[in-house]
Amino acid sequence: MPDPRTFPEAKAAALALHQAATALDAAIAGDQGKVAIAGAAEYLAAGAKGALARAQQLLAKDHYKLCFAGGFSAGKSTTINALLGDPDLLPTAAGECTLAITVMTGPLGGRELIRVKYFPREIALRNVVFHQKRYRNAFKQFDGKLKNANAEALQQAVKDVIEWLPGAHKDAGLSEPLRKEYDANKASKFVGELAEFLSYLDKYASRCGNLIEDEIANRAFYLTYDDKQGGLGHLFMIDQVMIHRKNILFEEKAIQIVDLPGIDSTNSYARQVTLDYLKEADLVISVLPPQGFTMSYIDIINEIGAAYRGNIANKMFYVINRFDSNEDRNFTKKELESLLRDQIAAEIDKNGLNSKNLFATCALLDIYRLRGKTESYEALLKANDNKIKAMAGTDEPWASIARNALIGKGIEVVRSAILKYLEEELAFERLRDVQMAVREVTVAADVLLARNSVVLEQARSRRQSAIGQMRDFVIKTQQNFEAAVAGLANALPTMVGNAIQTQLKPQVVTAVGMFRKIELGKPDVQVRFTGAQARSQAPREIKQHWIDWAKATYSDKFTELAHQTIVGAVNGLIDQQVAASRADEVLKHISAASDKDLAAPVRAAIAQAKQNIDALTRLRADEETWPLRRTPVTPTGLDAGWTPAVESGFKEDVVGNLTKVLGGAADKLGSVLGSYYQAILRGLVADFKARSDELEAAIRGTADLDLPMHLVEGGSPDPDEQKRKRLLAYADLRAKDAAADARLAKACA
Known part of the structure; x- marks a missing residue:
C-alpha cells in the first residue's frame, strides 16, 4: 500500500504525465495534413483526446463522495450525525425521513x-x-x-x-x-x-x-x-x-456525504436514484438494521453485485447500526457468530463483494456523549456489559466487530476506516486511473512511432552522430531486438487465429463429443442415486447433474486445450526471434569485458513475458467459458423417462449446446489473445530499450572495448528531413511522458 506521505509527489507526477501526453497529442494532431507521418490518421482515430479529458476530470476532483444507503429506520441519519460529531444535523425521527437526495458538504462562500x-x-x-x-x-x-x-x-x-x-x-x-x-x-x-x-x-x-x-x-x-x-x-x-455546514470532515478532509433515499423506499424512482448514485460514489456505506440483511437489502446487494461487481466491491462498507438493540438475540458466541459471519458476511461474499468491510456501531452512544447526556451514556454502556462478556476470550474478526460497537468505539473505527480508505487507497487509485487513461494515448503514440521506427532510429542516429560509433552500436542493438520481437508481435494475431481454427476448435469438438459415450442412466460415484431412482420415470435430477458436470468438465477441458495449443508455440517463437536478434550475444560480449552482467535482467524480462503469456492464456480461456457456466442448458427430454432414444437425444442436445458455446468461446479467445500477446511483447521491447543507458554506461566505462559491430550492422532507408525532425519531436515528448509515468508508478507502489 502506498505511503500517504508520497501523495504530493505522486500528484505532481500525474500532472506531469498528463501535461506530457497532452503536448504529444497536440504535436501529432497539429502536424496532420502538414507532414506525411505513417499511422497519424490511425492515432487520431484512437480517441486520445477523450482519454486525456477523462484524466483531466480525475485530476480536477477535489473531494470524496461518500454515499449512505439503507432502509428506512435503519439509522442512516443517526450514523451520519455520529460520524460527523454533529448530533442534530439530520432529523432522526421514525418514518421516511430521507425522501430526497441529501448532500452534506462544507460552507458555501x-x-x-x-x-x-x-x-x-x-x-x-x-x-x-x-x-x-x-x-x-x-x-x-x-x-x-x-x-x-x-x-x-x-x-x-x-x-x-x-x-x-x-x-x-x-x-x-x-x-x-x-x-x-x-x-x-x-x-x-x-x-x-x-x-x-x-x-x-x-x-x-x-x-x-x-x-x-x-x-x-x-x-x-x-x-x-x-x-x-x-x-x-x-x-x-x-x-x-x-x-x-462547518465540519472538519468537509473542510479539511474534502469529504462530501450523500444520504440516499431508502433502498426499501415506496418510491421506485427514489430506489433507482439510489442505485445510480452507488455506481458513481467514491465510497458506499450501507447501513444495516440490527438483525442484518432483510429481503430488500439482499435484493439491492444482488443488483449491485450483478451491475457493478468490477468497480464497487472494495468501495462498499457495511455498518450494522443499533447493534446493541438486538433484543431477540442472546449475544452468545454462537448467536454472534451466526449473525456476523454466517449470515451477513456470507451474503456479502456470495455476491462478489468484500465482507472485510463489515462494521457494527451503537451510534446512540456517540449521540449521548456529544449531547453531554452522561447518565444515559453510562447506563447504555453498563447495559452492554453482559453482552461483552459473551465474547470473552474470542479474538475472531466478528467478535472484534461486535466488541467495538458495544464499548462505544464503533463509530470511531468506521471513521478511521473511511479516512484510511480515502487517503491511502482511493487517492492513489485515482492517480492510477489517470495513469491508465494517459496510457491509452501513449499506446496509440507508440504504435505510430513503431510504424516509423526505421525513420526514427535513423533520425536519432543523425542527431547523435557526434557520439560516434558507441551510440550507433547501442541504437542498432535496440533496433535488432525491436525488429525481431515486434515483428513477431505483428504476426501473432494471424498465427493465433489460425491455431484456434485449425487445432483448438477441432480438439474441443472431439473432447465434447466424448459425452456421447457416457452411460448417463447408471448410478456412479458422482451421481450417487440408487438403482431404483436411476430407473424412475422422470429422473430430472440425474440429467441436471450431468448437464452441470458437462459444463464444468468441458469448460476446464477448453482451458487446458487452449493452453496446450497456443502457449508452447508462442513461447518457442519468442526464443527463436530473440536468438535471431543476437541481442543476447551482444550483451554477453559487453558483460564479459565490463565485468557487469547485462544479459541476466534481459533474460529475466523474457522469462517473465513468457510466464505472463502462460497465465494470461489460462485466465482468458477461463473467462471465455463464463457464459457457459452461467447460462442454463435446457435440452429436450428433461422430464422424460430413461430410454435409449431419450438418452441419445439428451446427449446430442447437450453436446450440441456445449460445442456451439465453446466454439464461440474459441472464436472470441482468438480475437483477443493476439492483441494481448502483442502488448506483452511490446512491453518486452520497452524493457530492453529502458536498459540501453546501462549498456551505454558499460561501454563508456570499459577501456579499449572492441565493439562487435558485426552483430548489429544493418541498413535503413533515408526519408526526408522534415519527417525525421517531427518524429524526433514525438519521441522526445514520449520520453518525457515515460519518465513521468515511471515516477508516478514508483510513488503509487
Whole structure:
C-alpha cells in the first residue's frame, strides 16, 4: 500500500504525465495534413483526446463522495450525525425521513446554509402518480387517462383519486384485496397526503424546477414529515437537499456525504436514484438494521453485485447500526457468530463483494456523549456489559466487530476506516486511473512511432552522430531486438487465429463429443442415486447433474486445450526471434569485458513475458467459458423417462449446446489473445530499450572495448528531413511522458 506521505509527489507526477501526453497529442494532431507521418490518421482515430479529458476530470476532483444507503429506520441519519460529531444535523425521527437526495458538504462562500432543488411541476406529479407505490393501485383505476399525460392531466388524476379513495372500500367492482388495501382509515390518510401535495404544489409553484436557499436551522422542513402535523406532500416536490455546514470532515478532509433515499423506499424512482448514485460514489456505506440483511437489502446487494461487481466491491462498507438493540438475540458466541459471519458476511461474499468491510456501531452512544447526556451514556454502556462478556476470550474478526460497537468505539473505527480508505487507497487509485487513461494515448503514440521506427532510429542516429560509433552500436542493438520481437508481435494475431481454427476448435469438438459415450442412466460415484431412482420415470435430477458436470468438465477441458495449443508455440517463437536478434550475444560480449552482467535482467524480462503469456492464456480461456457456466442448458427430454432414444437425444442436445458455446468461446479467445500477446511483447521491447543507458554506461566505462559491430550492422532507408525532425519531436515528448509515468508508478507502489 502506498505511503500517504508520497501523495504530493505522486500528484505532481500525474500532472506531469498528463501535461506530457497532452503536448504529444497536440504535436501529432497539429502536424496532420502538414507532414506525411505513417499511422497519424490511425492515432487520431484512437480517441486520445477523450482519454486525456477523462484524466483531466480525475485530476480536477477535489473531494470524496461518500454515499449512505439503507432502509428506512435503519439509522442512516443517526450514523451520519455520529460520524460527523454533529448530533442534530439530520432529523432522526421514525418514518421516511430521507425522501430526497441529501448532500452534506462544507460552507458555501464561508456561509452555513441549506439549498433545496425542487422538481419541475410535471416531474413532481409524475413521481407521485407513477412512482409512489403506496398510491399505485389507486392510480391504476385511471390508467386510460394517464397515457402521454401532461401536467394538467396528471394533476386532474390526483384529484380524481382523492375523490375516488373514500368509497373504494365499498366499490363492488374492485377485488377484495384491493378493497382491503384502501380501507376507510388508509383511504382517509392517503386523501390527506395527496390533498396536501396539491396544496404545496400551488403554494410553492414558483419553486418548481428551481433552486432556493434557506437558513440551516430550517433544514428539518425539507427533510422529514410528521404523521400528525403533515409535511409529506411537501417532500414529494423535492429533488435534492444540500446542507452546507462547518465540519472538519468537509473542510479539511474534502469529504462530501450523500444520504440516499431508502433502498426499501415506496418510491421506485427514489430506489433507482439510489442505485445510480452507488455506481458513481467514491465510497458506499450501507447501513444495516440490527438483525442484518432483510429481503430488500439482499435484493439491492444482488443488483449491485450483478451491475457493478468490477468497480464497487472494495468501495462498499457495511455498518450494522443499533447493534446493541438486538433484543431477540442472546449475544452468545454462537448467536454472534451466526449473525456476523454466517449470515451477513456470507451474503456479502456470495455476491462478489468484500465482507472485510463489515462494521457494527451503537451510534446512540456517540449521540449521548456529544449531547453531554452522561447518565444515559453510562447506563447504555453498563447495559452492554453482559453482552461483552459473551465474547470473552474470542479474538475472531466478528467478535472484534461486535466488541467495538458495544464499548462505544464503533463509530470511531468506521471513521478511521473511511479516512484510511480515502487517503491511502482511493487517492492513489485515482492517480492510477489517470495513469491508465494517459496510457491509452501513449499506446496509440507508440504504435505510430513503431510504424516509423526505421525513420526514427535513423533520425536519432543523425542527431547523435557526434557520439560516434558507441551510440550507433547501442541504437542498432535496440533496433535488432525491436525488429525481431515486434515483428513477431505483428504476426501473432494471424498465427493465433489460425491455431484456434485449425487445432483448438477441432480438439474441443472431439473432447465434447466424448459425452456421447457416457452411460448417463447408471448410478456412479458422482451421481450417487440408487438403482431404483436411476430407473424412475422422470429422473430430472440425474440429467441436471450431468448437464452441470458437462459444463464444468468441458469448460476446464477448453482451458487446458487452449493452453496446450497456443502457449508452447508462442513461447518457442519468442526464443527463436530473440536468438535471431543476437541481442543476447551482444550483451554477453559487453558483460564479459565490463565485468557487469547485462544479459541476466534481459533474460529475466523474457522469462517473465513468457510466464505472463502462460497465465494470461489460462485466465482468458477461463473467462471465455463464463457464459457457459452461467447460462442454463435446457435440452429436450428433461422430464422424460430413461430410454435409449431419450438418452441419445439428451446427449446430442447437450453436446450440441456445449460445442456451439465453446466454439464461440474459441472464436472470441482468438480475437483477443493476439492483441494481448502483442502488448506483452511490446512491453518486452520497452524493457530492453529502458536498459540501453546501462549498456551505454558499460561501454563508456570499459577501456579499449572492441565493439562487435558485426552483430548489429544493418541498413535503413533515408526519408526526408522534415519527417525525421517531427518524429524526433514525438519521441522526445514520449520520453518525457515515460519518465513521468515511471515516477508516478514508483510513488503509487
